[in-house]
Amino acid sequence: MKQSLSNPVLVKEIKLRFRSLKSFTGILFYLIAMAIFVFGFIMLTTSFTGTGYFRPEESFFMFAMLTFIQLGLILFITPGLTAGAISTEREKQTLNILLTTSQTSFQIIIGKLTSSIAFLLLLLVAGLPIYSMVFLFGGVSPGQLGVIFLFFFLTMLAVGGIGIMYSTIIRKTIVAMIATYGTMIFLAGVTGFIYLVITGINTMGGAGVPTSSPIGHFFASINPVVLILTLITPQSDEFITSTTLIDFPIWIGYTIFYVLITILTIFIAVKKLRVNMKRAK
């Protein structure tokens, strides 16, 4: 049972990753940056208000800021961890040997993806004690934090899947990285812009009265920044509904889209890993 559950690529990747000094210094600097932000924020707030204490509203604001920082971290680091997963093996001339072992393409891809996500999860978990400072001051429930972490995980999976897919179909790591970051910019930035443009046109076209805009709602639903905004402040979900006239929760649209993206990208990566060895028709 243990044998069937263990993935050799995952075990090897974790071993390699945690032997590298880069991983430890990465975690160290991340925690230092987070600690400076949290304690700096508390210090500045208490000294500016002159009250000497930290109110729940301020605690909530700090929580929101930390959440967006972590989202940025996920969107920034995941492509770096995954976009070279297969192409680096190809460049280092280790891929051919790996492909002649008994491991299936699915095992190899999943091993690579999970090892990258495991490192990111470690980053997030390592930051939890600092993150949890917000609970000391109220304004945020542990449930809210749990939901946000679930969506972080889903985002990591999808972004990781995109990175692995590009890494498999593009031979050079640098090109795969550019393609993954390009997709990230599209999902986190361009989609939001498209939503604003579409809803703007809709409002102007209808003489100030917005018309129904499923496309605008779709682009808002697939934007991780919009999702986090709606999770932190539910009023923003209502705002999107009022501008698109589509009453469908953003988080559901986001979940469906990112689960599909994860499945699709992993499927493509698995199919393209042994691209020169397609089954004869």
Added chain:
Amino acid sequence: MIEIKGLTKKYGSFYALNDLNLTLSEGTVFGFVGANGAGKSTTFSILATLLQPTSGDAFINGKSVKTDSHEVRKQIGYMPDFFGVYDQLKADEYLDFYGASYGIPEAEREILIPQLLELVNLTHKRYEYVDLLSRGMKQRLCLARALIHDPNVLILDEPASGLDPRARVEMRDILKQLKGMGKTILISSHILPELAEMCDEIGVIDGGRLIAHGTVHEIQAQLAGERYISVKIKGLLENAIIFFEEDPFVSNVETNTEKNILTFNYRGSEDDQIDLLKKALDNQLRIVSFSEAETDLEDVFMEITKGAK
């Protein structure tokens, strides 16, 4: 057993491999000889299930590389001509990773790894990082890696390339041991005399086509049916030169005046060769030795591939 049937690989209009047919019985050590780009690595990549042929098929112990590649992978140990290693892994961890990749249980791997390291003379490097090993050691470690799941077929693409003479000898000794274990080995190399020493059969590939196949002696015999004769003469060489040049089966007469040796190519039969010697003695030529020189395999290769072009 390996069966290759009409194997062809095309890139656009270029044939990397053209209608290759070959059958190798179990336990055969087969040497694949060819210039760079002749099609050796393409053949090996197809056999290792890394490349899909354009047409034809190959079977390893009855399993098709095209339709049953997963089963084929369990039966082969592949060593590519160029390969990399993981930076942060130690030699035993490197083997452990590949052992796990073949589904070998951990307890078995713990027994296997020291044995394999001993086979390739790397026991003393067990806890060294693989990227710090010398080229020869990496080649040997890669060979151990190819053996971890005890495959009965080994596909070794230029395993001795880039090695110094000592490392080459070590590699050759290991291959001899593997031959003794009854493994079917396909090996390509540019070090042709080494192949002759350890291979049961040799195939010469050129321009994607197998242009000669047989035992080393059969291949040598294919050298346009010619033999290379060396004659040592006592006294003046001039008469001998005139005598041998008159024979219709003799060509390319060359002399070494310092050693008083005459060499030439001979196209006649063995009986004709006996008659030639008898006539030479009847003509009062003072012959110290009259022998058939061993043809160097490299000469054979050059001759055959020249003919193919």
